[in-house]
Amino acid sequence: MTMKFRLSSEFGELSPVRNWQPHSGIDLAMPEGTPLRSLGAGVVDRVFTSGDSIGKGLSVKLDDGSRTIYGHMSEVKAQVGDKVNAGQLIGLSGNTGNSTAPHLHFGLKDAEGNVLDPTPFAEPLANISGDHVAPGLIPTLMSNHDSQGLLSRFFWSTGIREKTGEILTEVALGALDVVADLLAGFTLVGSAIMILLKIGGWRDGGRWAGVLVVANILLRALLNNGGA
Ligand SMILES: [Zn+2]
Numbered sequence: 001m002t003m004k005f006r007l008s009s010e011f012g013e014l015s016p017v018r019n020w021q022p023h024s025g026i027d028l029a030m031p032e033g034t035p036l037r038s039l040g041a042g043v044v045d046r047v048f049t050s051g052d053s054i055g056k057g058l059s060v061k062l063d064d065g066s067r068t069i070y071g072h073m074s075e076v077k078a079q080v081g082d083k084v085n086a087g088q089l090i091g092l093s094g095n096t097g098n099s100t101a102p103h104l105h106f107g108l109k110d111a112e113g114n115v116l117d118p119t120p121f122a123e124p125l126a127n128i129s130g131d132h133v134a135p136g137l138i139p140t141l142m143s144n145h146d147s148q149g150l151l152s153r154f155f156w157s158t159g160i161r162e163k164t165g166e167i168l169t170e171v172a173l174g175a176l177d178v179v180a181d182l183l184a185g186f187t188l189v190g191s192a193i194m195i196l197l198k199i200g201g202w203r204d205g206g207r208w209a210g211v212l213v214v215a216n217i218l219l220r221a222l223l224n225n226g227g228a
Pocket of ligand 1: 009023025026027104105106
Protein backbone atom coordinates (compact mmCIF):
# COMPACT_ATOMS: atom_id res chain seq x y z
CA MET A 1 0.00 0.00 0.00
CA THR A 2 1.39 3.39 -0.94
CA MET A 3 1.49 6.11 1.69
CA LYS A 4 -0.61 9.25 1.37
CA PHE A 5 2.63 11.29 1.63
CA ARG A 6 6.02 9.96 0.54
CA LEU A 7 8.71 9.24 3.15
CA SER A 8 11.43 11.51 1.70
CA SER A 9 14.09 10.92 4.38
CA GLU A 10 14.42 8.00 6.73
CA PHE A 11 15.36 8.02 10.39
CA GLY A 12 19.16 7.95 10.86
CA GLU A 13 19.88 8.96 7.25
CA LEU A 14 23.26 10.63 6.72
CA SER A 15 23.32 13.60 4.34
CA PRO A 16 25.45 16.71 3.74
CA VAL A 17 22.19 18.71 4.15
CA ARG A 18 22.36 17.85 7.87
CA ASN A 19 26.16 18.12 8.09
CA TRP A 20 26.40 14.29 8.17
CA GLN A 21 24.54 14.16 11.49
CA PRO A 22 22.15 11.19 11.57
CA HIS A 23 18.58 12.25 10.83
CA SER A 24 16.79 12.59 14.19
CA GLY A 25 13.35 11.89 12.74
CA ILE A 26 11.50 11.15 9.53
CA ASP A 27 10.50 13.48 6.68
CA LEU A 28 7.24 13.31 4.78
CA ALA A 29 7.20 15.25 1.50
CA MET A 30 4.02 17.29 1.25
CA PRO A 31 2.91 20.49 -0.50
CA GLU A 32 3.22 23.75 1.42
CA GLY A 33 0.07 24.51 3.42
CA THR A 34 -0.96 20.89 4.07
CA PRO A 35 -2.98 20.70 7.34
CA LEU A 36 -1.04 18.91 10.09
CA ARG A 37 -2.64 17.20 13.09
CA SER A 38 -1.31 15.98 16.40
CA LEU A 39 -0.64 12.26 16.54
CA GLY A 40 -1.32 12.04 20.26
CA ALA A 41 -3.06 13.91 23.08
CA GLY A 42 -0.92 16.21 25.20
CA VAL A 43 0.25 19.74 25.86
CA VAL A 44 2.26 21.98 23.53
CA ASP A 45 5.50 22.48 25.49
CA ARG A 46 7.58 24.26 22.88
CA VAL A 47 7.08 26.34 19.76
CA PHE A 48 9.90 26.75 17.24
CA THR A 49 10.36 29.76 14.98
CA SER A 50 11.75 30.17 11.48
CA GLY A 51 15.18 30.95 12.99
CA ASP A 52 15.46 27.40 14.39
CA SER A 53 17.05 24.75 12.18
CA ILE A 54 13.81 22.78 12.47
CA GLY A 55 11.99 25.92 11.25
CA LYS A 56 8.52 26.82 12.48
CA GLY A 57 7.07 23.97 14.46
CA LEU A 58 6.20 22.64 17.85
CA SER A 59 6.65 19.92 20.40
CA VAL A 60 3.69 18.18 22.00
CA LYS A 61 4.44 16.62 25.38
CA LEU A 62 2.30 13.53 25.77
CA ASP A 63 0.91 12.50 29.15
CA ASP A 64 3.73 10.03 29.87
CA GLY A 65 6.37 12.74 29.31
CA SER A 66 7.42 11.69 25.82
CA ARG A 67 7.48 14.31 23.08
CA THR A 68 6.32 14.43 19.47
CA ILE A 69 8.09 17.09 17.39
CA TYR A 70 6.83 18.65 14.16
CA GLY A 71 9.04 20.92 12.04
CA HIS A 72 9.44 23.06 8.88
CA MET A 73 5.85 24.36 9.06
CA SER A 74 4.66 27.45 7.17
CA GLU A 75 2.31 28.27 10.05
CA VAL A 76 1.99 27.05 13.65
CA LYS A 77 -1.63 26.83 14.84
CA ALA A 78 -1.03 26.35 18.57
CA GLN A 79 0.75 28.06 21.46
CA VAL A 80 2.86 26.87 24.37
CA GLY A 81 0.52 25.54 27.07
CA ASP A 82 -2.30 24.57 24.68
CA LYS A 83 -3.87 21.19 25.32
CA VAL A 84 -4.31 19.25 22.09
CA ASN A 85 -6.21 16.08 21.26
CA ALA A 86 -5.02 13.42 18.87
CA GLY A 87 -6.11 14.52 15.42
CA GLN A 88 -6.34 18.22 16.34
CA LEU A 89 -5.02 20.74 13.80
CA ILE A 90 -1.63 22.09 14.99
CA GLY A 91 -0.21 23.78 11.90
CA LEU A 92 0.35 23.89 8.15
CA SER A 93 3.32 22.22 6.46
CA GLY A 94 6.01 24.36 4.85
CA ASN A 95 9.67 24.80 4.02
CA THR A 96 11.03 26.89 6.92
CA GLY A 97 14.36 26.38 8.70
CA ASN A 98 17.05 24.05 7.36
CA SER A 99 14.91 22.58 4.59
CA THR A 100 15.44 22.22 0.85
CA ALA A 101 11.86 21.37 -0.16
CA PRO A 102 8.42 21.51 1.48
CA HIS A 103 8.08 18.64 3.96
CA LEU A 104 7.06 17.70 7.47
CA HIS A 105 9.84 16.67 9.85
CA PHE A 106 8.54 14.42 12.62
CA GLY A 107 10.62 13.44 15.64
CA LEU A 108 9.99 11.50 18.82
CA LYS A 109 11.72 11.59 22.21
CA ASP A 110 11.10 9.53 25.32
CA ALA A 111 10.53 11.11 28.75
CA GLU A 112 14.32 11.26 29.35
CA GLY A 113 14.84 13.13 26.08
CA ASN A 114 16.36 10.21 24.16
CA VAL A 115 15.60 10.25 20.47
CA LEU A 116 13.44 7.33 19.31
CA ASP A 117 12.78 5.97 15.84
CA PRO A 118 9.39 7.37 14.76
CA THR A 119 9.21 5.27 11.59
CA PRO A 120 6.26 3.14 12.85
CA PHE A 121 4.21 6.36 12.89
CA ALA A 122 5.02 7.43 9.32
CA GLU A 123 1.83 5.96 7.94
CA PRO A 124 -0.60 7.07 10.71
CA LEU A 125 0.95 10.54 10.53
CA ALA A 126 0.55 10.67 6.74
CA ASN A 127 -3.03 9.43 7.09
CA ILE A 128 -4.09 12.22 9.47
CA SER A 129 -2.37 14.97 7.42
CA GLY A 130 -3.94 16.84 4.52
CA ASP A 131 -7.37 18.17 3.62
CA HIS A 132 -9.12 14.87 3.25
CA VAL A 133 -8.68 12.47 6.13
CA ALA A 134 -10.25 9.09 5.60
CA PRO A 135 -13.12 8.48 8.04
CA GLY A 136 -12.16 6.29 10.98
CA LEU A 137 -8.46 7.17 11.12
CA ILE A 138 -8.63 10.02 13.63
CA PRO A 139 -11.19 8.39 15.97
CA THR A 140 -8.86 5.38 16.26
CA LEU A 141 -5.97 7.58 17.28
CA MET A 142 -8.17 9.69 19.56
CA SER A 143 -9.08 6.63 21.56
CA ASN A 144 -5.49 6.68 22.84
CA HIS A 145 -6.25 9.59 25.13
CA ASP A 146 -3.69 8.59 27.75
CA SER A 147 -0.99 8.34 25.04
CA GLN A 148 0.15 5.03 26.51
CA GLY A 149 -1.18 3.18 23.51
CA LEU A 150 0.90 5.42 21.29
CA LEU A 151 4.14 4.97 23.19
CA SER A 152 3.83 1.28 23.91
CA ARG A 153 4.19 0.75 20.18
CA PHE A 154 7.67 2.25 20.42
CA PHE A 155 9.11 -0.20 22.87
CA TRP A 156 10.09 -2.56 20.07
CA SER A 157 11.51 0.19 17.87
CA THR A 158 15.22 0.87 17.67
CA GLY A 159 16.68 3.81 19.59
CA ILE A 160 18.79 6.29 17.63
CA ARG A 161 21.98 5.51 19.54
CA GLU A 162 21.89 1.87 18.49
CA LYS A 163 21.08 2.75 14.91
CA THR A 164 23.65 5.56 14.79
CA GLY A 165 26.28 3.13 16.07
CA GLU A 166 25.52 0.71 13.25
CA ILE A 167 25.71 3.44 10.62
CA LEU A 168 28.95 4.92 11.98
CA THR A 169 30.57 1.46 12.12
CA GLU A 170 29.60 0.93 8.48
CA VAL A 171 31.03 4.32 7.51
CA ALA A 172 34.26 3.70 9.45
CA LEU A 173 34.77 0.26 7.92
CA GLY A 174 34.09 1.70 4.48
CA ALA A 175 36.68 4.45 5.05
CA LEU A 176 39.28 1.91 6.26
CA ASP A 177 38.72 -0.15 3.12
CA VAL A 178 39.27 2.91 0.95
CA VAL A 179 42.47 3.88 2.82
CA ALA A 180 43.83 0.33 2.58
CA ASP A 181 43.00 0.17 -1.13
CA LEU A 182 44.72 3.52 -1.68
CA LEU A 183 47.82 2.32 0.19
CA ALA A 184 47.89 -0.89 -1.80
CA GLY A 185 47.60 1.09 -5.03
CA PHE A 186 50.31 3.51 -3.88
CA THR A 187 52.81 0.74 -3.09
CA LEU A 188 52.12 -0.94 -6.42
CA VAL A 189 52.49 2.27 -8.45
CA GLY A 190 55.46 3.32 -6.28
CA SER A 191 57.35 0.09 -6.93
CA ALA A 192 56.78 0.48 -10.69
CA ILE A 193 58.16 4.05 -10.55
CA MET A 194 61.20 2.87 -8.56
CA ILE A 195 61.89 0.13 -11.11
CA LEU A 196 61.74 2.74 -13.87
CA LEU A 197 64.13 4.98 -11.86
CA LYS A 198 66.46 2.00 -11.42
CA ILE A 199 66.40 1.44 -15.19
CA GLY A 200 67.00 5.17 -15.56
CA GLY A 201 70.18 4.82 -13.52
CA TRP A 202 69.15 5.60 -9.91
CA ARG A 203 71.13 3.18 -7.76
CA ASP A 204 68.64 2.94 -4.85
CA GLY A 205 65.58 2.56 -7.10
CA GLY A 206 65.76 -1.23 -7.11
CA ARG A 207 66.00 -1.42 -3.32
CA TRP A 208 62.96 0.86 -2.81
CA ALA A 209 61.03 -1.06 -5.44
CA GLY A 210 61.71 -4.21 -3.40
CA VAL A 211 60.50 -2.53 -0.18
CA LEU A 212 57.29 -1.34 -1.85
CA VAL A 213 56.58 -4.72 -3.43
CA VAL A 214 56.94 -6.36 0.00
CA ALA A 215 54.70 -3.66 1.56
CA ASN A 216 52.12 -4.32 -1.15
CA ILE A 217 52.20 -8.06 -0.51
CA LEU A 218 51.80 -7.48 3.26
CA LEU A 219 48.91 -5.04 2.70
CA ARG A 220 47.14 -7.49 0.46
CA ALA A 221 47.54 -10.20 3.06
CA LEU A 222 46.10 -7.83 5.70
CA LEU A 223 43.23 -6.80 3.44
CA ASN A 224 42.30 -10.39 2.71
CA ASN A 225 42.34 -11.22 6.41
CA GLY A 226 40.35 -8.15 7.47
CA GLY A 227 37.99 -7.91 4.56
CA ALA A 228 35.13 -10.14 5.64
ZN1 LIG B 1 13.76 15.79 9.04
